[in-house]
Amino acid sequence: MLKWIGVGILILAAIGAGLFFFVIPARVDARMNTVIAHEPFEISAAARALHATIGTADLHSDALLWMRDPLKRHARGHTDLPRLKDGGAALQVFTAVTKTPSGLNYEGNDADTDDLTALMIAQRWPLATWGSLFARADYQAGRLADLERRADGAFVYVKTAPQLRSAIADGALAGIYGIEGAHPLEGELGNIDRLYRSGMRVMGLQHFFDNALGGSLHGRRGAGLTRFGRDAVGKAVAKGIIIDVAHSSEAVVRDVLAMSDWPLIVSHTGLKGHCDSPRNISDQLMKEIADAGGLIGVGFWEGAICDPTPDGIAEAIVYAVNLLGAEHVALGSDFDGTVTTPFDASELAALTQALMDAGLDDETIRAVMGANAVRFFLENLPAE
Numbered sequence: 040m041l042k043w044i045g046v047g048i049l050i051l052a053a054i055g056a057g058l059f060f061f062v063i064p065a066r067v068d069a070r071m072n073t074v075i076a077h078e079p080f081e082i083s084a085a086a087r088a089l090h091a092t093i094g095t096a097d098l099h100s101d102a103l104l105w106m107r108d109p110l111k112r113h114a115r116g117h118t119d120l121p122r123l124k125d126g127g128a129a130l131q132v133f134t135a136v137t138k139t140p141s142g143l144n145y146e147g148n149d150a151d152t153d154d155l156t157a158l159m160i161a162q163r164w165p166l167a168t169w170g171s172l173f174a175r176a177d178y179q180a181g182r183l184a185d186l187e188r189r190a191d192g193a194f195v196y197v198k199t200a201p202q203l204r205s206a207i208a209d210g211a212l213a214g215i216y217g218i219e220g221a222h223p224l225e226g227e228l229g230n231i232d233r234l235y236r237s238g239m240r241v242m243g244l245q246h247f248f249d250n251a252l253g254g255s256l257h258g259r260r261g262a263g264l265t266r267f268g269r270d271a272v273g274k275a276v277a278k279g280i281i282i283d284v285a286h287s288s289e290a291v292v293r294d295v296l297a298m299s300d301w302p303l304i305v306s307h308t309g310l311k312g313h314c315d316s317p318r319n320i321s322d323q324l325m326k327e328i329a330d331a332g333g334l335i336g337v338g339f340w341e342g343a344i345c346d347p348t349p350d351g352i353a354e355a356i357v358y359a360v361n362l363l364g365a366e367h368v369a370l371g372s373d374f375d376g377t378v379t380t381p382f383d384a385s386e387l388a389a390l391t392q393a394l395m396d397a398g399l400d401d402e403t404i405r406a407v408m409g410a411n412a413v414r415f416f417l418e419n420l421p422a423e
């Protein structure tokens with residue numbers, strides 16, 4: 040009898056482990072990265088023809104967080120190589136999320152909890168990632184390198200401007216790696232060198248909580264750059280790493296603008312004057328970023344643009360073009376960033392249609408959908 044109870048407990052434990060390691064991570068992914076149910080979008084022949092001439096570019100995807108093989112097509116989440124290709128993608132910035140506090144919100148988060156540790160254990164990430172934010176960032180850079188090895192030329196992990204130029208010429212998807220919040224530096228400037236060697240070319244300063252570099256837009260203090268933050272920005276810029284101030288407090292944005300004329304990106308955002316959300320910084324600061332040569336990626340989800348439909352995204356883009364100038368506007372989907380979007384990466388032609396419907400000319404649509412971001416990275420990635 041006792042023996043059978045023991046066997047029963049073992050079977051239950053095995054089922055539990057199976058659920059924890061194999062079923063739950065995919066369920067969480069499917070539940071957190073959703074697409075609003077819709078009929079197939081109607082796309083005119085003219086929009087299709089225009090879209091076919093555009094190599095699209097996007098400044099922000101969190102796909103590396105999820106154990107979905109990016110080489111294969113999936114029914115969940117927003118991106119993978121086949122779907123990006125269907126959507127016409129030429130360039131995608133992939134960002135590493137490394138810590139997310141419980142009860143995530145746009146108003147105020149503390150830094151003392153972290154929901155990601157459980158996800159990383161459930162997804163069977165290496166032991167080192169359980170306790171080290173640096174290891175989490177470095178592991179995600181490794182996933183891009185791994186994708187490049189397996190993609191047979193269809194994907195290039197880009198670290199320099201010439202690599203970007205030739206990837207686009209070859210019709211491969213170019214991937215650039217960045218971190219979403221610089222807490223993986225773990226207070227060590229030397230970790231900028233280590234992540235640079237792993238391929239980091241975009242450094243987001245904050246995510247949802249205040250960190251050692253300065254205040255988050257959704258933290259507690261709204262503080263500017265710390266001494267360490269200043270040193271880290273200075274060092275990153277000197278190495279040719281692009282600074283991303285998405286999620287940074289307005290004080291941090293002002294401090295970064297004041298210390299450098301290096302062009303910044305706001306990789307995924309909305310425009311405050313268009314959608315008055317606590318996720319968005321003031322139009323005035325957006326203008327200062329654009330005037331300094333910066334690039335703003337317009338997001339696809341409700342918290343950034345208020346109306347997450349193709350027409351709603353187009354409206355936000357038109358507002359940004361009028362406020363900042365067409366050459367400073369790009370896409371910043373936040374695909375796979377635990378958001379709900381109107382379409383996944385394969386259906387991006389719906390946005391070209393919506394931009395035509397909104398009255399933008401072909402040249403402006405090409406610029407916003409891809410050419411601006413490609414030009415920006417060709418100008419600002421290291422030359423070798």
Ligand SMILES: [Zn+2]
Binds near residue numbers: 219286307373376
């Ligand atoms: Zn984000």
